Amino acid sequence: MVRFRISKGLKLPEKGIPRQRVDEHPAPRRAALVGADLFGMRAALEVSVGDVVAAGDIVFRDRRNPEITFAAPLSGQVSAIEFGPRRTLSALIIDGDGVRRDDPVESPAVAPSNRTDLRERLLQRGLWNAFRTRPFGIIPAPAARADAIVVNAVPSSALAPDPSVVIAVRPEAFRDGLASLTQLADGPVHLCRAPDAILCNPLPEGVEEAVFSGTSAVGLAGTQISRLCPAGPGRQVWSIGYQDVIAIGHLLRTGAYLAERIMSVVGPRAARPRLLRSVIGADLHAIASVEAGTDPTSSCTVISGDSLTGCEAQFLGRYDDQMTLADPVRPADRTRKLHTRLVQRSAITPTVQLERAMGIDVLPVPLMRALSVGDVDTAERLGCLELIEEDVAALSRLCTSGADYGRLLREVLDQLAVDAA
Amino acid sequence: MTRPHVLVGHWGVTGVTAAQGLALLAPVGVALLQGGALKAMMLIAAVVVVLIWELLFALLRNRRVSFHGLTVAVIVAVLSPALLPLWQLAIALSLGLVLGELVFGGRGFGFVAPATVTLSVLVVSFPQAGLAPVSAQIALATVPGALFLLYLGLMSWRVVVGVMLALLALQGLSLDPIAVATALSFGLVFLACDPVAAASTNPGRWLYGALTGLLIALFSAGNGAITTEALVFAALLSSIFAPLIDHLVVLADAARRRRRFG
Numbered sequence: 001m002v003r004f005r006i007s008k009g010l011k012l013p014e015k016g017i018p019r020q021r022v023d024e025h026p027a028p029r030r031a032a033l034v035g036a037d038l039f040g041m042r043a044a045l046e047v048s049v050g051d052v053v054a055a056g057d058i059v060f061r062d063r064r065n066p067e068i069t070f071a072a073p074l075s076g077q078v079s080a081i082e083f084g085p086r087r088t089l090s091a092l093i094i095d096g097d098g099v100r101r102d103d104p105v106e107s108p109a110v111a112p113s114n115r116t117d118l119r120e121r122l123l124q125r126g127l128w129n130a131f132r133t134r135p136f137g138i139i140p141a142p143a144a145r146a147d148a149i150v151v152n153a154v155p156s157s158a159l160a161p162d163p164s165v166v167i168a169v170r171p172e173a174f175r176d177g178l179a180s181l182t183q184l185a186d187g188p189v190h191l192c193r194a195p196d197a198i199l200c201n202p203l204p205e206g207v208e209e210a211v212f213s214g215t216s217a218v219g220l221a222g223t224q225i226s227r228l229c230p231a232g233p234g235r236q237v238w239s240i241g242y243q244d245v246i247a248i249g250h251l252l253r254t255g256a257y258l259a260e261r262i263m264s265v266v267g268p269r270a271a272r273p274r275l276l277r278s279v280i281g282a283d284l285h286a287i288a289s290v291e292a293g294t295d296p297t298s299s300c301t302v303i304s305g306d307s308l309t310g311c312e313a314q315f316l317g318r319y320d321d322q323m324t325l326a327d328p329v330r331p332a333d334r335t336r337k338l339h340t341r342l343v344q345r346s347a348i349t350p351t352v353q354l355e356r357a358m359g360i361d362v363l364p365v366p367l368m369r370a371l372s373v374g375d376v377d378t379a380e381r382l383g384c385l386e387l388i389e390e391d392v393a394a395l396s397r398l399c400t401s402g403a404d405y406g407r408l409l410r411e412v413l414d415q416l417a418v419d420a421a
Numbered sequence: 422m423t424r425p426h427v428l429v430g431h432w433g434v435t436g437v438t439a440a441q442g443l444a445l446l447a448p449v450g451v452a453l454l455q456g457g458a459l460k461a462m463m464l465i466a467a468v469v470v471v472l473i474w475e476l477l478f479a480l481l482r483n484r485r486v487s488f489h490g491l492t493v494a495v496i497v498a499v500l501s502p503a504l505l506p507l508w509q510l511a512i513a514l515s516l517g518l519v520l521g522e523l524v525f526g527g528r529g530f531g532f533v534a535p536a537t538v539t540l541s542v543l544v545v546s547f548p549q550a551g552l553a554p555v556s557a558q559i560a561l562a563t564v565p566g567a568l569f570l571l572y573l574g575l576m577s578w579r580v581v582v583g584v585m586l587a588l589l590a591l592q593g594l595s596l597d598p599i600a601v602a603t604a605l606s607f608g609l610v611f612l613a614c615d616p617v618a619a620a621s622t623n624p625g626r627w628l629y630g631a632l633t634g635l636l637i638a639l640f641s642a643g644n645g646a647i648t649t650e651a652l653v654f655a656a657l658l659s660s661i662f663a664p665l666i667d668h669l670v671v672l673a674d675a676a677r678r679r680r681r682f683g
Contacts, residue, residue, distance in 0.1 A: 232682045347529020349437050350621030351429055352574035365621040366671050381675040398430040400437060400529070 001209045003195075004227050009217025009359040010394045012157040012308055018264045018273035020162045022169060025276040027098050030283040031074045031259075033059065035089040037129075037318035039138040040414065043070070043089040051078045055279075056257030058126060059092055067142040071126025073259035073280040091315065115183050122248065125257055129318065130244035134222065134231035136417050137388030146238040148187040148229040151178065153242035154194050154212045156219025156306055159266040160322050161275050163242050164197045166262045170246050173258075175200055177249030181240070182206035192224045199242070216308065217359025222391040226360045232385050233420075243321060261321060265291045267307070269300035269325035282316045284323050292325055301326040308397065309390040348372070349400040357394040360386055368395055371408040376419075379412045388413075429573055434529050437616070438489045440573050444566025445495045448607055451562040452499045459503050466507045467494035470514045478523045489528035490518050496536040496611050500649060501543065502553050509550065513543040533660045534615040540653045552649040560606040567610045576614040579623060583630020584609060584637070591638040596646065604647040605637075612653065618660035625663070625670045632666070633659040 035043075043060040047053060053072040062068040076096040084090035119142070122128045129139045131149075140146070153163040167174045178200060181189045189207045193199050203209060210228055212218040221239035231237040243261060250258040259279045266273045269292050276287065288302045303324040304313040310324055311317075350365045358364060362383045370378040371392075389406035396405045429436055453460050471490035479486040497514055517539025525531035540552060570576035588601065613619065613633050620629035633655050640651035 230681065232678075235682065347434050347527065347617075349429075349434060349529050349575070350616050350619075351437075352577050353429070354574075355623050363622050363671060363674055366667060378671070381678070382671065383674075383678055400430060400433045402433060 001211060002228075003211045004213075004218075006212060006214030006218045006223060006227075006359045008356050009215035009223070010308060010357060010397070012159070012216040012306060014158045016266055016268065016270060016273045017158045018161075018266050018270075018275055020165045020275060022165065022262055022275050022277050025278045025282075025287070027096060028074060028279050028282050029096050029098065029286060030079075030093065031096065031279050031281040032091045032093040032283070032315040033070055033073070033089075033281055034091045034313070034315050034317065035084055036313075038062075038089065041068075041139070043092075045081065045089075045092075047078050047092075049078055049081055052076070053078060053094060055259055056125065058124075059094075060089070062139075065142050067123045068128050068139060069124060069126045070129060071257050071259070073282075118180055118183050121251070125251055127244070127248055127251060127257070130240050130247065131238040132221070132240075132319070132388075134225050134237045134239065134388070135233075135385035136413050138417070140236070140238060144236060146185045146187070147231075147235050148225075148237045149181050149185040149189045150221055150224050150228060150237060150239045151181065151189065151191045151242055151245055152219070152221045152224060152239055153197070153199055154192050154218050154224065156216045156309075159264060159273070159306065159324075160219065161262055161264045162197070163193065164199055165275070166243060167199050167246065169262070170250065171200070173246045173249035173253055174242065175204060175249065176252050177245035177247070178207055179204035180248055180252055181245065185238075187229070190224070190228050192228075194218075215359065216306075217394075220309070220359060220390055222387055223359035226386050230386060232383075241319060241321065261316065263316065263321045263323055265323055265325065267300075267303070267324035267326050269327060278316070280316065280318060283314065284316055285314050287323065288325055299328045301328050309393040347401055348403075351398070351400075353398055354395065357398050358391060360391055362387065364395060367392075368399060368401075368403070368405060371405055371412060372401070372403055374408070374411065374415075376412050376415050379409075380416060384409060384412060385416065429575070434489070434527075435487075437575060438492055438528060440570065440575055441492045441611070442495070444569050445492060445499075445611065447562040447566055448559050449495050449499055451556075451558045455556060455558065456503060460498065463501055463505070463507070463510060464495065464498040466510060467498045467501075467514055470494070470511045471518060474515060474518050474523060478519075478527075482526075484527075487527055489522070490535070492611075493518055493522075493536045493539065497539050497543075499559065499607065500540055500552050500555075500653075502550050505543075505547075505550050509543070509547050513539050513546065516542045529617055531617060532664055533657065534612055534618040537612045537615075537618065537653060537656045537660065540612075540649075541657045544650050544653065552653065554649055555604060555607045557603050560603040563606045563610055567606075570610065570614070575616050576610065577616075577619065577623075577626045579626035580614050580619055580630035580633070581609065583627045583632075584613065584634035587631040587634025588638055591635065601647055604649065605652065608649060608652040608656065612656040613659070615660075618656070618663065620663040620666045620670075622667050622670045624673075625666045628666045628670075629659055629663050632662060 042063040044063045045060045047059045055075045057072045058069045059072050060070050074094045074096045076094045079095040080093040082090040131140050133140045190210050191207050192210045195211050195213045217223045225237050247258040261280045262277050264275050284302045292300050303310040304317045305320045307324050354364045367382045392405040392409050471494040475490045518535045521533050521535030521538035522531050620626050636655035637651050640654050641647045
């Protein structure tokens with residue numbers, strides 16, 4: 001077991017800590033698979049509007065790699081398929097039939113005999129997209145090899161669900177999922193946890209434990225990977241969230257696709273901060289209308305993810321386990337007008353705080369300069385291959401220029417991915 | 422959201438200038454008390470010149486007027502000699518502000534502190550005038566502002582320590598430490614430690630500070646004391662070298678990264 005203390009990175013406010021007990025969410029009425037989680041993949045649809053689907057049915061594939069599939073999180077009817085710019089999928093929305101099904105809908109489970117078998121199974125059943133690669137932060141290619149797999153079970157703050165509480169719901173599934181990952185990786189499987197969490201005892205063979213403590217940056221897979229097994233040119237590392245490990249274990253044990261997502265409902269507007277058992281892609285607006293308090297007219301900003309790395313969304317992101325009900329962005333009242341008139345946000349001021357913003361050992365100001373002018377070579381030399389959007393969210397927050405470094409980083413990463421291919 | 426570093430991000434470049442303005446209040450107050458009407462005249466003249474240029478560039482570039490030049494005016498007014506003709510001040514300030522900041526697109530886009538450029542122009546073009554030495558009172562009044570800027574991260578302690586170490590290494594304790602601290606204080610905080618002018622990486626800040634200290638020692642060699650002129654030129658030269666220092670740090674970082682990946 002290795003221990004890491006991360007002193008760099010921001011500390012998120014921890015007001016309104018949720019009650020760490022899993023509350024049942026009445027069967028979700030609506031969920032969606034959103035295009036933002038496809039990282040530029042183009043969807044080849046398998047269903048059309050009006051089709052009836054069961055949870056776990058494949059609804060679309062990646063057009064370039066048809067082996068990569070995406071499963072319906074909910075049983076019900078496909079109510080809308082929305083497209084964004086250049087006909088990319090924006091959201092595939094399913095209206096639920098109001099029945100929560102946890103029972104196996106498929107043939108009984110057969111444990112995968114070898115690595116290829118396991119790979120096939122995850123690809124076919126829509127669980128492959130639980131993995132994200134470093135570098136680039138995309139879904140791995142079907143034939144890609146992982147030099148290591150990092151299981152992220154470190155909460156970014158006390159507002160996130162406590163992994164030990166969530167895993168306690170399905171401990172065997174987590175164990176089996178973890179054990180199966182060792183078949184998948186060429187190198188070690190690292191289970192990252194908070195100091196006093198007991199997740200899995202004893203650990204499956206081949207799984208190494210790493211303990212992370214410190215700022216909110218500990219909850220980012222990028223921070224963990226950079227300490228355990230830095231990714232870079234020629235070294236690919238996959239990250240996966242602990243709830244997806246449970247889903248893999250559940251698939252292997254029962255043969256059923258588990259779209260369950262236990263998430264925390266927190267933020268200044270959450271009346272009762274708590275954990276909810278919901279599904280991947282759950283309709284956050286519907287949950288917000290219940291959770292935001294007694295006043296039905298009080299609107300709030302609904303964020304999928306935490307207050308730093310999350311973004312405003314109607315549906316829960318594929319990789320998020322937290323929704324934040326933030327104060328609404330106020331309409332143009334007087335102070336706001338004064339703020340926009342007075343505040344000039346254009347140049348980068350190299351303040352000392354920027355040096356302490358990121359949990360990853362990268363020179364922040366040169367990186368910000370390279371990103372803001374789109375200097376791909378310099379950004380690569382500075383180590384941008386270790387980063388994805390969530391890792392640089394703190395820089396956007398602290399910078400006087402008002403630039404969105406996540407978006408700038410994505411452009412640079414896309415360029416590097418094209419060059420590497 | 423009330424923590425200092427988030428505030429700086431929230432208020433943008435305007436917030437940086439406002440914080441520097443706040444930090445300048447005490448020293449400029451003391452300078453006005455000591456300098457009387459002459460100093461006040463100089464300050465007013467400097468502010469007028471600065472505002473004219475800010476307005477002109479705002480019109481030329483079709484942007485909103487910015488007020489970043491005000492801090493430049495205040496710093497220059499504090500360090501200008503009491504008997505400086507106002508036209509000389511106007512010329513130096515115009516050159517400094519335009520060439521040091523406005524031609525680059527405003528605050529934060531250049532690589533030198535416009536106040537440093539202004540004072541350098543003043544010394545080079547009108548050498549008989551010299552610069553005002555910093556009194557002990559002004560030096561003392563600088564301290565709260567310096568702490569405030571350190572707290573907001575708009576000034577790096579690494580630069581300060583770098584300067585001190587270099588001076589100590591080169592001159593030992595041959596100079597009176599109190600006199601050195603007095604002479605350095607105001608210029609070090611508002612010229613050398615300006616976040617735009619200084620290096621922008623932590624290793625770079627050490628090197629930048631050391632270079633500044635070395636140049637201060639070099640320029641004031643033979644004087645028996647540290648002069649404001651030496652400090653200004655040292656700040657100017659080292660801020661010109663700051664981008665190079667940062668570049669070297671980036672190269673070293675890239676080499677380290679390559680070694681790690683073999």
